[in-house]
Amino acid sequence: MTKHFTDLSGQSFDGFTVEVDEARQRGDIILDRGDYNTISMGQRDELRAAFEALDADPRVRVIVLRAIGEHFSSGGYIRGFLEASPEHVSKLADNIAAPARCEKPVIVANRGYTFGVGFEISLACDFRLVTPTTRYALPEQKLGQIPGSGGSARLQKIVGITRTKDIVMRSRRISGQQAYDWGIATEIHEDDQLEAATDKLAEELLAFSPMAQRTAKKMLNQAEECHLQTAIEVEGYNYSRLRQSDDFREGVLAFHEKRAPKFQGS
Structure with a gap:
């Protein structure tokens, strides 16, 4: 039976691109929106669709989420929360959970600011690679809000209630080293080695059934x-x-x- 898939390479997306490398059996989702890679409301829907398409693509064995620039993502477009309908806001966590729903392994490479929804979508991935420059945070308390895309719930499963309260209730930033020490990050590498480490892990996963x-x-x-x-x-x-x-x-x-x-x- 012929397998059908949607080739996302070369398509235009809101704030990110998609690359499929058939030779390496790998699909990359690459955040690319200026210096801070803010994530818009519409982008969340498109990210979900991209993950689902790569998960269904028979050419892809491993999915990688990464970003162009100094920062992975400073978080969501803040004004978008006031402009979005209650129905749309209610779906935020479901969209950001797309990496966890993928059957295939998902790696995320985090450097620099990885705040808000940037942290939340990283927590939904299977392997988090960080550098000493990485800063994780859920800063919603500073806006009079709480995390709304599954971040606090996923984080509490990893580090427990005491550390999660420290991060969420104080809008506290934690370094890549601390994230690794606490078991949030899978590996930590020097900043200029992040891409090579990501490639190595993706290749390693291909060796298994x-x-x-x-x-x-x-x-x-x-x-x-x-x-x-x-x-x-x-x-x-x-x-x-x-x-x-x-x-x-x-x-x-x-x-x-x-x-x-x-x-x-x-």
């Missing part, structure tokens, strides 16, 4: 919401399902034959 990668992501996301015993049962179910796969058989044979496995995703 795409089916096992999808299953691991879904299982871990589900387990985050479960009691321990339920999470163990979810893990067991998924282990049993993968036991039937061609990739698992190939992995076992390759191990015994002392060679690199050639996974097909089935």
Whole structure:
């Protein structure tokens, strides 16, 4: 059966571009709106659509979210919150959760300001790479508001209520090093090595079975919401399902034959 996909490369988007590198099996969403990469209301809808299209694209195994310039994103276009309808505002978290819903692994590369919605969409990704210049913040308290795109909820799952209150209720900025020390960031690299580190991680993920990668992501996301015993049962179910796969058989044979496995995703 022929697989259909939407090629987003070369299309015009609000504040970002999309690149698909078929040879590297990678799709990049690149924020590109001036010095601070502010994110507009309309851009949120388009970002969701871009993630969904790359997730459905058979040429893409890994999705990367990155930015042009000194700062990943200073956050949303503030006046847009007053101009948006209540219905539109109610969908903010759903749009920004798009990376978490992707079956494929999503890497985000953060440098400089990563505030508000920039931080929130990064928290929805699977791997966060930072530099010493990275500054994470949820500054909504300074506007008489709270985070509205899932940021406080996701952050609390990672660092607990005490540290989340410190960041949210004080609109406190934390450095890339502190984010790494607290387990918010996956890796920290020097600023001029961020792109190379992102490339290396994307290439590393390609070596694994795409089916096992999808299953691991879904299982871990589900387990985050479960009691321990339920999470163990979810893990067991998924282990049993993968036991039937061609990739698992190939992995076992390759191990015994002392060679690199050639996974097909089935």
